[in-house]
Amino acid sequence: MIKTFDRVLANPPFSLKSWGYNEWKGGDKFGRDTYGCPPQSYGDLAFVQHMVASLKPDGVLGVVLSHGILSRGGAEGKIRKGLLENDLIEAVIGLAPNLFYGAGVSACILIINRNKTEAQKGKVLFVNGSDEFEQGKKQNFLSEVNVEHLKEAFIAYNNKERLSRVVDLPEIVSNDYNLSITRYVDLGKPEETINVSEEVQKLQQLLQDSDKAQSKMMNCLKELGYGS
Numbered sequence: 001m002i003k004t005f006d007r008v009l010a011n012p013p014f015s016l017k018s019w020g021y022n023e024w025k026g027g028d029k030f031g032r033d034t035y036g037c038p039p040q041s042y043g044d045l046a047f048v049q050h051m052v053a054s055l056k057p058d059g060v061l062g063v064v065l066s067h068g069i070l071s072r073g074g075a076e077g078k079i080r081k082g083l084l085e086n087d088l089i090e091a092v093i094g095l096a097p098n099l100f101y102g103a104g105v106s107a108c109i110l111i112i113n114r115n116k117t118e119a120q121k122g123k124v125l126f127v128n129g130s131d132e133f134e135q136g137k138k139q140n141f142l143s144e145v146n147v148e149h150l151k152e153a154f155i156a157y158n159n160k161e162r163l164s165r166v167v168d169l170p171e172i173v174s175n176d177y178n179l180s181i182t183r184y185v186d187l188g189k190p191e192e193t194i195n196v197s198e199e200v201q202k203l204q205q206l207l208q209d210s211d212k213a214q215s216k217m218m219n220c221l222k223e224l225g226y227g228s
Contacts, residue, residue: 002030004056011100012047014066014107019043035082036075044069045079048110052088058115060090067094067106070179081177084124084169088112091125091154094181096133098140106130108181111154120157124172126184127153127164162187 021040024033032053038045044065051061069076070092083089090113097106113120132146142150153164167184175183 002032002050002053004054004059006056006059008051008054008059008061008063010047010051010061011064012044014044014100014105015041015068016043017041019046035079038079039075042068042072042076045076048083048112049079052083052112055112055114060114061110061112063110063112064095064100064107065110067108067180069110070108070181073176077177080179083112084172084177087116087121087169088114089124089179090116090120091127091157092179092181093127093150093154094129096130096140096142099133099142101139122169123166124169124179125154125157125164125166126179126181128162128181128185128187129153130187 017040019038020043021037023029024037024046027033028037030053032046032050034049034053035045038049048061048063048065048069051063055061069080089110091109091111093109093111095107095109098104100107127150129146129150132142132149133140134143134146153160156164157166159165162185165185171184172179
């Protein structure tokens with residue numbers, strides 16, 4: 001029997017290969033493989049399913065994972081589909097690269113909630129935290145300010161340009177259950193606003209300066225005996 005908890009926080013090893021595939025491939029004896037057996041080379045979602053099975057009916061899970069679990073297909077895609085269809089995923093929070101020892105790749109925080117509020121049901125919050133970090137000599141780190149920004153975005157649970165977006169499940173289904181943050185939060189640089197009147201004035205001034213320079217150059221050439 002699996003012991004259950006109100007809250008689970010975890011940071012399992014990324015993409016572990018020796019995670020117990022042989023024990024799961026024929027069916028997990030503890031029934032933790034509710035949504036399927038992960039591939040032999042990636043044990044991330046085996047840990048997640050173990051933690052989901054360890055949650056009480058109103059339990060919440062926060063787990064740090066590699067970004068790969070958000071988009072890889074096959075068995076992992078099937079597991080994501082099951083988690084989403086059971087409306088367990090509350091939020092996906094992207095993190096900056098090189099925050100963890102021995103793993104330079106970007107990571108994410110997956111929030112799973114067995115007891116979503118009515119306003120959150122059928123939705124997933126995506127948070128872009130790729131810009132939230134401080135650069136260290138060998139490794140990046142999150143400052144208290146960075147953590148506060150990410151916390152505020154999660155608690156607000158709303159849309160904010162380049163930072164967060166609440167997405168309805170049908171849109172995620174249309175993307176084949178892909179949870180990559182860039183599919184839902186536009187990370188493009190904001191377009192620069194151009195004041196046409198100011199730019200025209202600048203152009204006119206440049207043309208005037210060019211005419212003056214050309215006139216001065218022609219006078220110098222005449223003085224040197226060139227031209228008429």
